[in-house]
Amino acid sequence: MPLPDLRLPSPLVELTDERAQRRGVAVYLKRDDLIHPELRGNKWRKLQHNITAAKEQGFTQLLTFGGAYSNHVPATASAGRHFGFATVGVIRGEEHLPLNDNLALAVSRGMTLSYLDRQTYRSKTEPKVLQRLHEEFGDFYYLPEGGSNALALKGCAELPTEITVPFDVICCAVGTGGTLAGIAHGLRKEQCAIGFAALKGGDFLNAEVDQLQRDAFGAASGNWQIETEFHFGGFAKRKPELDDFIADFQARHGIQLDWVYVAKMLYGVFALIDRGRFEPGTRLIVVISG
Numbered sequence: 001m002p003l004p005d006l007r008l009p010s011p012l013v014e015l016t017d018e019r020a021q022r023r024g025v026a027v028y029l030k031r032d033d034l035i036h037p038e039l040r041g042n043k044w045r046k047l048q049h050n051i052t053a054a055k056e057q058g059f060t061q062l063l064t065f066g067g068a069y070s071n072h073v074p075a076t077a078s079a080g081r082h083f084g085f086a087t088v089g090v091i092r093g094e095e096h097l098p099l100n101d102n103l104a105l106a107v108s109r110g111m112t113l114s115y116l117d118r119q120t121y122r123s124k125t126e127p128k129v130l131q132r133l134h135e136e137f138g139d140f141y142y143l144p145e146g147g148s149n150a151l152a153l154k155g156c157a158e159l160p161t162e163i164t165v166p167f168d169v170i171c172c173a174v175g176t177g178g179t180l181a182g183i184a185h186g187l188r189k190e191q192c193a194i195g196f197a198a199l200k201g202g203d204f205l206n207a208e209v210d211q212l213q214r215d216a217f218g219a220a221s222g223n224w225q226i227e228t229e230f231h232f233g234g235f236a237k238r239k240p241e242l243d244d245f246i247a248d249f250q251a252r253h254g255i256q257l258d259w260v261y262v263a264k265m266l267y268g269v270f271a272l273i274d275r276g277r278f279e280p281g282t283r284l285i286v287v288i289s290g
């Protein structure tokens with residue numbers, strides 16, 4: 001089994017930015033985006049223990065779900081190719097040709113794409129729907145949407161243990177909430193996590209993260225919260241203000257931010273810093289998850 005070249009622990013770099021400095025807040029970036037060119041960031045952390053489990057259980061195929069902009073779908077395709085699994089991506093909605101970059105990458109890594117209309121997609125975890133997929137594709141190791149299951153949370157809980165500087169708060173972007181749920185579980189008592197929802201109307205995510213933690217660890221950790229105002233119109237939607245922020249961040253720090261998740265989170269982080277949400281002396285870790 002060829003092991004991909006993974007950069008782990010991912011680099012931790014201090015960010016020198018006047019917007020934080022003038023509030024006395026120290027910011028470190030946890031560069032999970034540098035883990036691997038394709039198995040990036042939280043997607044590798046979420047897949048890692050699932051790949052091991054799928055191998056141990058003798059599966060030869062992985063099947064997962066996602067929207068057309070899901071980063072989890074191409075990451076699963078890449079992992080499948082690296083580790084010798086066939087892969088199926090079940091995509092919400094209709095096929096749009098040409099495929100966007102995400103889905104084109106998935107296909108180039110050998111993934112078979114299948115489409116579910118939005119209504120059926122909503123009931124994708126029901127036995128009936130999974131049964132039909134089994135009839136069509138045969139045996140598979142099932143990865144839920146976004147890859148967020150108990151083993152994924154376990155992988156994400158390892159992130160804080162890699163951090164070698166003392167810190168108070170860790171910030172991450174939220175899609176399904178699996179990453180936040182895992183990271184929060186991995187914190188020390190005196191630390192807490194803030195998630196930034198990349199989608200509109202993200203209040204339901206509180207219950208999701210709670211449930212994910214209960215399923216994976218038997219209890220919710222209570223040491224996290226979710227900011228829901230920095231969605232810029234909704235999932236995979238953007239506004240000029242966000243694009244300006246990304247260009248400005250690139251000019252200041254030479255880092256091109258992922259716009260679906262990471263830029264929205266960082267915009268939110270600086271907004272909270274500016275509002276005086278963090279006492280001077282606070283040490284923040286910001287997870288660059290992809």
Ligand SMILES: *Cc1c(COP(=O)(O)O)cnc(C)c1O
Binds near residue numbers: 148174177261
């Ligand atoms: C998928 C993804 C997220 C969201 O992770 P969840 O565990 O689904 O909340 C955050 N950032 C990036 C870059 C991602 O690709």
